Amino acid sequence: MSTPIRLQYLELKQRYPDTILFFRLGDFYETFDDDAKLVAAELQITLTSKPMGKDLRVPLAGVPYHSIDGHVAKLVARGHRVAICEQMADPADVKGIVPRDVVRVVTAGTVTADASLDAAAPNYLAALAVRGNDTALALADITTGEVRLASGPEASLELVRSAPSELLVEDLADAAGEGSTVLRPQMSEIAAGAELARQFGEHARDTIVANRAEAAALAHLLAYLRETYAAALGSLQRVRRISEAGLLAIDQRTLRNLDVLKQPGRKSSLFEVLNRAKSPMGSRLLRQWLTHPLRDLDALERRLDAVEWAMTHPIERERCQLVLGNMPDIGRILGKVGARGAGPRDLSGLRAGLRAGLDLGMHLSGGDVPGLLHEALRGLAAAADALVTLDAALDEDPPAGFDEGGVIRPGFSPEIDSLRAMTRDARGFLLGLERLERERTGIKTLKVGHNKVFGYYLEVSSANTGNVPDHYQRRQTLVGAERYVTEELKEHESRLVGARDRLVDLEKQAFAQLVESLAAGLASLQAVAEAVALIDLAMALGEVSSERAYVRPRFAEGQVRITGGRHPVVEAAVGPGRFVPNDCVLDEESQVVVLTGPNMSGKSTFLRQVALIALMAQAGCFVPATEAELPLFDRIFSRIGAQDDLAAGQSTFMVEMVETAQILHHATPDSLVILDEVGRGTSTFDGMAIARAVVEFLHNRKEVSARTLFATHYHELTSLAGVLPRVQNMHVGVHEEGAEVVFEHRILPGPSDRSYGIHVARLAGLPGAVVTRAEHLLVELEASRPVVGFQSQPPASQVQPSLFGGPSPVESEVARLDIDGMTPIEAIQKLYELRAAARAALEGPRK
Template identity: 70%
Template sequence: MSTPIRQQYLDLRKRYPGTILFFRLGDFYETFDDDAKLVAEELQITLTSKPMGKDLRVPLAGVPYHAIDQHVAKLVARGYRVAICEQLADPSEVKGLVPRDVVRIVTAGTVTSEASLEAGRPNYLGAFVRRGRDAALALADVTTGEVRVIPGEDALLEAGRSPLAELLLEDLADAPALPLPVVQRPLLSDLAVEAELARQFGEHAQAGLLPGPAAAAAVAHLLIYLRETYPAALGAIQRVRAEGPESGLLVDERTLRNLDVFPAPGKTASLLAVIDRSRTAMGTRLLRHWLSHPLRDREALEARFDAVAWAMGRPIERERAQAVLRGMPDLARLAGKVGARSATPRDLAALRDGLRAVFDLGARLPAAELPPLLAEAVSAFSGAAEPLAALDAALAEDPPASFDEGGVIRPGFSPEIDSLHALTRDARSFLLGLERQERERTGIKSLKVGHNKVFGYYIEVSAANAALVPPHYQRRQTLVGAERYVTEELKEYESRLIGARDRLVELERQAFAALLESLAAGLPGLQAVAEGVAKVDVILGLAETAAERGYTRPAFTAGELDIRAGRHPVVEAAVGTGRFVPNDCVLGGDTQILVITGPNMSGKSTFLRQVALIALLAQAGSFVPAAEARLPLFDRIFSRIGAQDDLAAGQSTFMVEMVETAQILHRATPSSLVILDEVGRGTSTYDGMAIARAVIEFLHNRKEGAALTLFATHYHELTALEGVLPRVRNAHVAVREEGGEVVFEHRVVPGAADRSYGIHVARLAGLPHAVINRAEHLLSEFEAQRQPGASSPALPANGRVAPEAFQPALFAAVSPIEEELAGLDVDGMTPIEAIQKLYELRARARAGRVPR
């Protein structure tokens, strides 16, 4: 039969399947049974056991209560869900079994521990819903209270460009091909959706707030899931922001990855790392959002450019403001803790320091001179006044981490707290006075007054002075060489002191809770302050980057891309300013598609990427790495770069390439920018060449107009399209030969490359000399055997390959030695016989019996 506490655990265990249940027992969180075995293995802690009934001993693994966050962080990072069971009463005040219950479930999308989070990266819980033809994705960051809704069929693309940690779905068929936890949720009725939204936002929440039934259902799923897992987080959710897909430039996860916009596993270089000069985590998170969600609103972009230009032209004011930002805490996540009522005294002290810095920041930005976007951000700082006044009035200047000894509430805030605090503070002086008094009264010069947690206050007398102990002393503890006593006076003081300390802690907790509630009541203002600071931080940082790296303000035109002396921001940062070779790029009018040829390693891919990155930076509101840049407002940027497979989905490298190319061809519009690198390389020469040409023709001949396209290829045959398709032009990366060696100039110039220089690249890569020499010999043979007048197996104008088209043989006829090798019974030969035969064959080869 189980003990009562074992039964309590088992009852909770049944209620929370699929989780690891941490069960609070005193100063430890314990796990039992299979959970204990798993936790011991995953966390590398000792697996023990505990008797929990007659003839019952169960596995046990626990962690100290003060270390729970770091252990839960490890488990959640490895894909587990963790339920936290707390004691709901003080064990010292309860007779019998202490009541316990699960207070929260920690999942990948609801984790709040700093050990699990990256300061400059949001952590989104998402919910995707379909309602007929309507679809929407809702995202919530529980650390800040931010909630966004993205409506439309393409809403799931948002899952790739926002840092999504966990996704809720009604239908698992909607799951994106991304490595993240997916949780199936039940279908919500319209009535349930309406009730949940009203519960959180008020009765008329849906009207004008959410764009359609799918968006409303997605938000409702988030709220219900948080109510089940982390109900306190709902206090930080005050509003929902709807984002229309038509308002921005759509860049999917693949393109962000291909362009190295954000850091990736195994890579350190990224666009974010190069341009991010934010001094706060809030600024870095906002900059991430600007880069992953570029705009198409010209007026909004010009406002960002005006703000960056203002800060760029005032380096002294910028540096002074950035000095304030450098020490500012994460106001957004502190506001999130306020909303969840999980803030500690130290958290509120950090919030107060941050709000003081906000006014200092505002003072360093001259309001009368600010451009509209900065002025709007600074105007939000006024929301810091009320919470700062409340914090200054109630919170001690340097509060302790806990309430155990008092000192959380500022002196003068509460007369009762002050008197109790004075009593506890004066305990030491009372004890010293009592010690002097008792020494004089008893004549025992070595008498000491002390305290420990087990026996409380005591008077200690050495054994040598036992005869001098007054009769009213009451023995409390015997030590080696000493006795400890108490007196009625000491017991009375102890009782009064303990009561005062308990009362002090209770009153301070009450005052702190009231302070937290008052701050939570003004949460929208706090969140607006954090947003304003983040915006100022991003603008000043972009201005610093532009000034340091020589970036210029872009301009927007209709349908034409004209970049002069453009540079790849990430590569330029890696090789050093002044060493990168800039290039021009002109697209539009009679040049809709640019076919770029040239050797490997010469810079074709870099050129493609830099054009796309310049377009992305411009529509994010940043200055760009170019001497001059005139660009259209693109609706999408598409990229097909590099070779990769998806073996888990049963897709080869070539299949992945074709799937990605198909998506681009279906979705690209005349307002899109398309960059394609080596389409068709994953199959045979003629198949690949035919596919590549067909892709170019499709993009060129679309009735609604061609997307501006950069197409890098090794198929020199495709350069003939310049004479076939009127809006296709050729360009190549220039090379020159010096002393038999090829020098890459990294300049993109008009016209087609004369050859590939592949063997030269192979030599640079370190292939053995024998391989290089043999490759050169074979290349000479192939070129000598080509059809007269043809430089390569070209595609005819109609794109069809004649059956008799020449394809050179890669191997000569089988030699006598090869025939003999094929006939050898290798398995039946002894090692000595095999060596002898090898020497014989070598001798015949050296004698020239093998045709060369």
């Protein structure tokens, strides 16, 4: 037969079968059965056992209550869900079994422990819903109270761009990304409406959501939080819509290809180069700007005005940054306030942050600040009322907990002050009792002590027990000493304990009321956090722009004109003055630039730097250039060659083709496309054919005629400039010094004369014998290569005769290709393979 505690545990575990249940027993959180085995293995702690009934011992593994957050963070990071079961009453006040219940379930999207969060990045819980032709995504970061809603094509893009830690779906086919996925039952329209009304009011459906998919996505998110961490709903005050029309679309793959955010195995990123923010709030806002660039010209100019002001006002900027350097993360503190989970030290940090916010306002209010900073100043003003409330109620230096009082400021509550004086007097008496009892008994070594089991006591050494008065009552015998109590001691201890308990209760009540009063104005306080983040980011971007000589971009229709452009990440890595700047023009006459040159010469760097300059400009940053005039792009696409993605497992030809296909399907005349070595992942024939077809498609089709930079090692593609009017050739400058090749890293007009592949091999350290042999083989191959050229319309004499009378489509394509890199035998073999494929394609329909 199981014990009552065992039965209590089993009932709770049955309610939360898919979680690790941490069961509070005194000062420990215990796990049992299979949970205990899992926890012991994952956390590397001791697995023991505990008797839980007659002839029943169950596996047990536990952790101290004060270290639970760190252990939960480790388990959640490894993909587990953790349920926290608390004692719902003081064991001293309960006869029989203590009531217990699960107070929250910690998942990847609902974790709040600092140990498991990146201070510079949001932690999103997301919900995706599909209703008919409508798709919607709801996102919430419960640590700050941020809620966002995206609909239509923007929902799918935002899903991969925001990279939520946890995604709720009604159909696993909708799952995407690397986060945890949770399957949820279909939600009815009535249930969704009720959930929205419960959180945002009866008219939420009319004022917040635009269709059934949006209602379902947001309702799923709210319902899941109500099940796992209902208190967090208090921090979700308003919903912001992500507008597709106002944003430049950039997916996770392009963010990764451009090293916009920090990646494993990469030394640096654009985010790290630009992130001079002094607070986590500013860092998170920078991440938001970089992943959600704008297409709204007015909003962009307002951002750029703020950055320019910070750049040109170094004294004010430095003063602001000194204040920001000591700024607590009030955004996440307010998340705890909304969840009613803030402690005394949290509110002390909030107060310090609000004071700093008002100091920021003083530093900025004296000058003629631009519109965006002026709006931030108005947002900071809301700090004043909350600061008055905090100053009145909260002690200037409160303790972390309530055990000994001192949380509430003296003068706030007469009753608290009276109890505090009483405990102070009683504690003073007990501390003076040692001197009094030494005088009364003549025992010079007598000591007054305290422990949790026996309370206050009088300790006398064994040598002096003969001098102990009769009214001393023995409590405990130790080696070499005895411990006693007296009626007087018990009376004062009772008075102290009673007053202290009452003091703790009253301080907890006053503190809870303080938190409630702050939560009532949470939306205004969240606006303060947003204002601080904006000011912090403007100062950060002004600092980096001044230090690195970035310039303000200009926006014009249809053309890219960058003078002296630089790659911001590479430039920061190599040091000032060492990066070779380059110009870039993409306009009506040069819509597509075919860029050739040796490997390692800087082609990829040039492509990326143009895309990064465009992204930075539309994020609202100054850019690394002497001058920059850009259109407002609707999308930035990138396809990086196979060798650049080996670490990410993206090296297959199929992936290359899928990514290229997505670009060709979604590009518009307002897009920017960078393509690096398309076609490299297959044979020379296929690769050149695909590469040429991609360039022709982007050039010839008006609906996809994006501004394009196309880096390639297929020199035959340079002939396209003589055939397609808006294709221009550029190459990376190289010159030879004896047997050595020197990369100039300059982008020059015209095609490259050759690939310098063997020179690169020598630079890479290939043995001399291999390099020499390769040079001889190159001479032989070039002498024996077919006369077939890669021309737009080859003469009929160059088309190889078909095996079945007349050139097939496949053979005609082969005739246009230069079989560079193949021996004559390999070329003939490939030709026959393609002819066989053509024969099979023709004979199939006949059958």
